[in-house]
Amino acid sequence: MRIRPGQIVAHPELPLRGLVLAVRTNPACLMPVVVVRWENGVVEELDALRWGPLEDAPDEEDPPGG
Secondary structure (H helix, E strand, O other): OOOOOOOEEEOOOOOOEEEEEEEEEEOOOOEEEEEEEEOOOOEEEEEHHHHOOOOOOOOOOOOOOO
16 A cells, blocks of 8 residues: 555544544554644544555556556
């Protein structure tokens, strides 16, 4: 799954939606961390895996079959 800044995402556990502010790499484990500002105003960092496997969607820059 490709999560990008500016994207609206649903909270993986709560009935909230939020705006992705940044996607960073955690230097300790090289895992992507998503920074989200939820509709209630809370800013939170969550592991990208909370939204499922990271390779669900192909990269838009990659040509089909390539």
